[in-house]
Amino acid sequence: MTRPIVIMFLVLLLIAAGLGYYAYQLRNRVAIEEQQMARRSQVVVPPASGPTTPVTLYVASDADGSLRRSQENLALPQERSERARAVLRALFGKYSQGSSTHPIGAGADVRDVFLLAANTAIVDTSPAFADSHPSGVLVEELTIASIVNTLNANDPQITRVKILVDGKERDTLAGHADLRRFYSAGSMAPALKETP
Amino acid sequence: MPSRQTFVVAAAIALALGWGAVRWLTRPTVFAQPPEQLSVYSAQSSYAVPTITANGQQYVGLVELLEPLGTVNARPDGKKYKLRFTAPGSRELELQFHDGKEKGKVGGKDIKLPANFAIQNNRGYVPLSGVSELLTRMLGTEIRYNPAARRLFIGNIEQHFTLDLRPGAPSKLFISFDSPVNPTISTEPGHIRFTFRREPVLAAVDHASYTDPLITGANFSERDGIGELDITGNAALMANFADGGKTIIVTAAPAPPPPVLTQQPPAAIPLPPAEHPQTPAPAPAGPRFFVLIDPAHGGNEIGAAISPTLPEKDVVLGLARRVQRELANRGINAALLRNSDIAISLDQRAVSANAARPAIYVALHAANTGRGVHVFTSLTDAENYSSRDFLPWDQAQAAFLEPSAAVAGSVSAELEARKLPNSTMAAPLRPMNNIAAPAIAIEIAAPGDNVSEIASNAYQEQVAQSIAAGIAAMRGKIAEVRP
Numbered sequence: 140m141t142r143p144i145v146i147m148f149l150v151l152l153l154i155a156a157g158l159g160y161y162a163y164q165l166r167n168r169v170a171i172e173e174q175q176m177a178r179r180s181q182v183v184v185p186p187a188s189g190p191t192t193p194v195t196l197y198v199a200s201d202a203d204g205s206l207r208r209s210q211e212n213l214a215l216p217q218e219r220s221e222r223a224r225a226v227l228r229a230l231f232g233k234y235s236q237g238s239s240t241h242p243i244g245a246g247a248d249v250r251d252v253f254l255l256a257a258n259t260a261i262v263d264t265s266p267a268f269a270d271s272h273p274s275g276v277l278v279e280e281l282t283i284a285s286i287v288n289t290l291n292a293n294d295p296q297i298t299r300v301k302i303l304v305d306g307k308e309r310d311t312l313a314g315h316a317d318l319r320r321f322y323s324a325g326s327m328a329p330a331l332k333e334t335p
Numbered sequence: 336m337p338s339r340q341t342f343v344v345a346a347a348i349a350l351a352l353g354w355g356a357v358r359w360l361t362r363p364t365v366f367a368q369p370p371e372q373l374s375v376y377s378a379q380s381s382y383a384v385p386t387i388t389a390n391g392q393q394y395v396g397l398v399e400l401l402e403p404l405g406t407v408n409a410r411p412d413g414k415k416y417k418l419r420f421t422a423p424g425s426r427e428l429e430l431q432f433h434d435g436k437e438k439g440k441v442g443g444k445d446i447k448l449p450a451n452f453a454i455q456n457n458r459g460y461v462p463l464s465g466v467s468e469l470l471t472r473m474l475g476t477e478i479r480y481n482p483a484a485r486r487l488f489i490g491n492i493e494q495h496f497t498l499d500l501r502p503g504a505p506s507k508l509f510i511s512f513d514s515p516v517n518p519t520i521s522t523e524p525g526h527i528r529f530t531f532r533r534e535p536v537l538a539a540v541d542h543a544s545y546t547d548p549l550i551t552g553a554n555f556s557e558r559d560g561i562g563e564l565d566i567t568g569n570a571a572l573m574a575n576f577a578d579g580g581k582t583i584i585v586t587a588a589p590a591p592p593p594p595v596l597t598q599q600p601p602a603a604i605p606l607p608p609a610e611h612p613q614t615p616a617p618a619p620a621g622p623r624f625f626v627l628i629d630p631a632h633g634g635n636e637i638g639a640a641i642s643p644t645l646p647e648k649d650v651v652l653g654l655a656r657r658v659q660r661e662l663a664n665r666g667i668n669a670a671l672l673r674n675s676d677i678a679i680s681l682d683q684r685a686v687s688a689n690a691a692r693p694a695i696y697v698a699l700h701a702a703n704t705g706r707g708v709h710v711f712t713s714l715t716d717a718e719n720y721s722s723r724d725f726l727p728w729d730q731a732q733a734a735f736l737e738p739s740a741a742v743a744g745s746v747s748a749e750l751e752a753r754k755l756p757n758s759t760m761a762a763p764l765r766p767m768n769n770i771a772a773p774a775i776a777i778e779i780a781a782p783g784d785n786v787s788e789i790a791s792n793a794y795q796e797q798v799a800q801s802i803a804a805g806i807a808a809m810r811g812k813i814a815e816v817r818p
Contacts, residue, residue, distance in 0.1 A: 148348070155350045201704040204758060274639035274647065275702035276778040277709050280762045310681065310765065314631075314638055315700065317763045320729070326714060 189214040195292040196230050199241035199281035206285055207240075208292075209233075219294065223252040223260060226293050227286060231268075243282055244271025250306075252290075259299040259321070260290055269304040272313040279316035284327045291324035298324050372675065373463060374560035376535035377404060377489035379423070380656060382674045383532070383560055386463055386485070392450045394460035397430075398649065399676055403656050404474070404489070406792045409459065411644055416452065416459040420473065421792075428473055432459060441472045457644050484557030486535075493537045496564075498553055505587035506549040508566060512536070515580030518564075527572040527585055531562040538564070549587055624810050626662055626669040627693035627772075630655040631700045634678025641703045641789055648676065650701040654779065654795055658697070661803030667810065685769035689731070694813055695742055695806055698767065698776040703786050707756030708798055710747050711776040712739045713767040731771040738773035738813050746775065746805030753797050756782065773813055777802060 191212040198207050213229055215222045227249040234243045246267030253261040272282065287300045299321045303309070309318045372383045373395055380403040386393045397418060401407045405422040414434040421427045432439040432452040439446050446469065450462035461469060467480040470489060479488040494516070499509040510529075516536065518529035538555035545551055552567045566572060566585050573588035630651040632638035638647025655671050662669040672687055673679055679687075688696050713732040726734065743759050750757040764776050779798055781789040788794055 151350070155354070159354060202706070204705055204709065204760075273704060275704055276700050276711060276762050276764050276776060277702060277780075278704050280714075280764075283763065314636065315762075315764055317765045317768070320763065322763070 191215075194226050194229065195289065196226070196233065197285045197288040197292065198230070198233055199285045201241050201278055201281065204277050204281065206281070206288060220252045220254045220260075223254070223290055223294060223297065224249050226289060227252065227262065230285060230289050241278070241281060241285075242273070243268070244273065246271060254297070257296055259301070260294075260297045261301050261303060262286060262290075263303045263306055266305040269309060269312055269318075274313040274315065276315045279312040279314075282312065283316055283322060287322045287324055287327045300324075371485060372560045373400075373466070373485045373487060374532065375400070375403070375487045375489065376492055378492055379404060379660070381533040381535065382656075385675050385677060387460065389453055389455075389460070390451075393463040394453060395463055395466060396676065397432075397459040397461050400461070400466065400470075401473075402649075402653050407653075408790075409644070411454060411457040411459065414454065416454055418459065422474060430473075432461075441469065444472070446472060481557055484562075485560045486557055486562070488535050488537075492535050494535050495537055495539055497539075498543055500545050500547060500550060502547060506547050508550050508553070508585040510564070510583040510585065511578075512581050512583075516583070517580065518583075520574055522572065522588075524571060525568055527566045527568075527574055529564040529566075529574070529583065531564075532560070534562075536562045536564075538562075550585065624667055624694045624813075625691070626667055626695045626697060626806055627672060627688055627691050628655045628658055628669055629672040629684055629688065629696065629698040631698055632678075633673050633676055636678050639701065639703050641701060642787055645787070645790060647701045650779075650790055651699040652676070653790070654701070654799060655699050657795055657799035658699070658802050661799045662806065665803055665807040667803070667807060681766040682769070685731075685766040688766075688774075689769075689771050693772050695809065696770050696772050696774040697802065697806070698764070698774070700764075700776060700778040701789060702778050702780045703789075705780040707758070707780060707782060708750050708801075709778045709780070710743045710750070710757060710759045711762040711764055711767070711778065712736065712743050712759075713770075713774060714761040714763040715768050726771060729768050732768045732774060735771065735773050739775055741812065742773050742806065742809050743775045745808045746777070746802055749801040749805040749808070750798075753801050755797060755801060 192215050194211050194213050194215070196209045196211055198209050199205075200207060211229060213225060215225050231243070231247055231249060233239060234241055235245075235247065244267065246265060248265040248268065249262060250265055251263040253263070255261060272279065283302065286302065290297045290300055300323075301321045302312075302318050304318070312318055371386045371393070373386055374383050375381065382403045384395045384399045386395050388394070397416075398407055398409050401418070401420050405420055405425070408419040410417045410419075416432045416434065418430040419427055420430065428442045430439065430441050432448075434454040435451050437448045437451055439448065439452060448462055448465040448469070450464070452462075453460040463485070464482065466487065467478050470487075471478045474489065476490045479493070480486075494513050496510055496512045499511065501507045501509065512534075516531065516534050518531050518534070518536075521528045521530070537557075541555050543553040545553075549570060550566060550568045550572070554565045554567070556563050556565070568585075568587075571588040572585055575584045575586070576582070577584055630648070632646075632648035632651070634648075636648070638651070640646060641650055652671075652673070652675075656674075659669045659671060670691070672684060713736065715730055715733050715736065732739070747757055747759045762776065767774055767776055777798075779789060779795075781787070782794055
C-alpha cells in the first residue's frame with residue numbers, strides 16, 4: 140500500500156468515527172427534545188367566546204389529599220355531553236398549569252364524553268392521560284374523584300362514571316386505581332375530605 | 336495518486352469500521368430472562384434473590400442481596416457504583432465498584448470479583464460466584480455456599496433434623512427439627528416430599544434406608560435454591576405436624592372413601608387461572624393468626640419513581656421485610672407475597688392471597704407526592720353485595736369491609752401514637768376488591784418536604800412498628816382462620 144493510500148484511509152477512518160459520534164449525539168438530542176415536546180403539550184382549554192356559565196370544578200390537592208370546590212365561568216356548548224366534556228377539559232386545563240396542586244402529566248385530555256341511560260357518563264381520555272399520570276394510590280384516586288364529582292356537580296343527573304383510555308378499558312390508571320369499574324358519585328364522596 | 340477504485344474501497348472499509356465501532360461502543364448489556372434464584376438464609380431473614388445471566392455469567396442484584404441484611408443506600412453514578420451498607424449493630428461500610436471492572440473496594444480495601452461488575456438500569460450486579468467472598472468480607476462471619484444448589488447460609492444457622500422410625504401398625508417416621516418448620520408438602524404414590532424454601536434445613540446424612548413394610552427410605556437433596564426431603568414408602572403416605580411445628584410425623588394415609596357421584600359445589604370465589612404460580616408459604620397447621628404482606632409492583636412494573644434511582648417496588652419490598660420482622664417480634668407469623676424483584680399480576684396476587692387464607696392482608700405502596708402514611712380500605716359497591724354463598728370476584732372484599740376498617744383504624748391509631756402524619760380512607764385500589772379476607776393497603780410518602788426521607792431507616796422503622804403494632808392489637812378481635 141502506498142503512503143497516500145494509507146493517509147487517505149486514516150483520514151476517512153477519522154471522518155467515519157466523527158460521523159458515528161455525531162450520529163450518536165444526535166440520537167440523544169432527539170430523544171431529549173421529544174421528551175421536552177411531550178412536556179410542553181397542554182390541554183386546549185374550552186373556547187372563551189360566547190355567554191359564560193358558572194361551573195363547579197372539584198380540584199384535587201396532592202399536599203393534603205383533598206378536593207377543593209372552585210367556581211369558574213365558562214362558555215359552554217348547548218349539547219349535554221359536549222358540556223360535560225368542556226367542563227372536564229377546563230378541569231384538566233387547571234391540572235396542566237405549572238402551578239397546579241395536582242399535576243396529572245403532559246398531554247392529558249378528554250376526547251369524548253358519552254352519556255348512557257341519562258345517569259351514566261363514559262369519559263374517553265387521551266392515551267397520555269394514563270401514560271403520563273403520576274403513579275400512586277392517593278394521587279390516582281384524587282384524579283378519579285375530581286372527575287366524578289365535577290361531572291356530578293355540573294350535571295346532577297350523572298351519578299355513574301366510567302373512564303376509558305384511548306377508547307378502551309384499562310386495568311388501572313397508573314398502576315393503582317381501578318379503571319375497569321363504574322364509579323358512583325355517592326361512593327366517592329366519603330372517600331375524600333372536601334375542602335370548601 | 337490512488338485510483339478511483341482504491342478510493343472507493345478504502346472509503347467503504349473506513350465507513351464499515353467506523354459504523355462497527357459506534358455500534359460496539361453503544362451496545363447494551365443483554366441480560367437473559369431470570370430463570371433461577373439464589374436462596375439466602377441468615378439470622379435476620381430468609382429470602383430469595385433472582386439471578387440473571389449476562390455474558391455467560393450469573394449475576395445477582397447487590398441491593399436485593401444486601402437489603403434484608405441491613406440498611407442499604409446505593410448511589411449509582413454513571414459507570415461508578417457506590418453503596419453504603421450498615422448491618423444491625425455494626426458500623427457503616429462503603430462498597431465501590433465500576434461497571435465492567437473486576438476490582439472494587441469494600442470498606443476501603445481492595446476486592447477482586449471473579450468476573451466484571453455490571454450496572455444495568457442504574458442497578459448494580461455482582462457475579463454469583465463472588466457473592467460468598469463479598470459477604471464474608473462485609474459481614475465478617477462464616478458463609479457456607481452451595482453453588483450447585485444456589486443456597487447460601489450466613490453464620491451458623493443451619494437447621495438439622497433427625498429421623499426416628501417407630502415400627503407399628505402403621506409405622507411412623509418422626510422427623511424432628513431444632514425449631515418449627517413450614518415446608519411445602521407434595522405427595523405421589525409411594526412418596527411424600529417436603530420442600531424447604533425459607534428454612535435453612537440441611538441433613539447430617541443425605542440418605543437413609545429402612546427395612547420397614549411401610550416406610551422404605553429418606554433422601555435429602557439441595558437444588559434450585561431449595562432443600563427437599565423425599566420419604567419413600569410402599570403405600571400412600573401422609574404427614575402430621577406436632578410439637579408446635581418442630582416435628583413432622585409421616586405415616587400411612589387413610590384409605591380413600593368410596594367415590595360419591597355428586598356435583599361439586601362451586602368455588603367460594605371464581606379464581607382466574609394462575610399466570611405466575613407464586614403461592615406464599617403456608618402457615619403451620621392449626622389455629623393461627625397469619626398475616627400476608629403484599630409489596631406492590633416488582634419486575635418491569637416499577638410503580639412510582641420516588642427518585643430517579645429509587646423505584647416504588649424497592650421501597651415497599653424493604654418496608655415489607657421490616658414489617659415482617661416487627662410482626663415476628665410480636666409473635667405473629669407473616670409471609671411476603673413477593674420476596675424478590677419479580678412481576679406478579681394483580682389477579683395473581685389476589686389468587687395467591689385467597690389461597691393462603693390470611694387473617695389479614697396488607698398491601699404496601701409508596702408515593703412521591705403528599706406526606707405521611709395513608710391507610711386505605713377497599714372502595715367497593717357494598718350495596719350490590721347480597722349473597723353470602725357466592726362472592727363475585729370484584730366484590731370478594733364486600734363481606735370483610737367491617738373488619739378491614741377495624742384493622743385500618745388500629746394501624747392509624749398506632750401511627751398517631753408515634754406522631755406520624757396519617758389518614759384513613761377508602762380507595763379503588765386493585766386488587767383489594769378481590770381479597771376474601773380483612774384487607775388494608777398502606778401508602779407511605781415522605782414525612783416532610785424531602786422525598787428521599789421515605790427510605791430513611793428511622794422513618795421506615797417507625798412506620799413498620801406502627802403497622803405491626805396495629806395488626807398485633809387486632810389479634811383476638813378478628814376471627815382466626817384455619818387453613
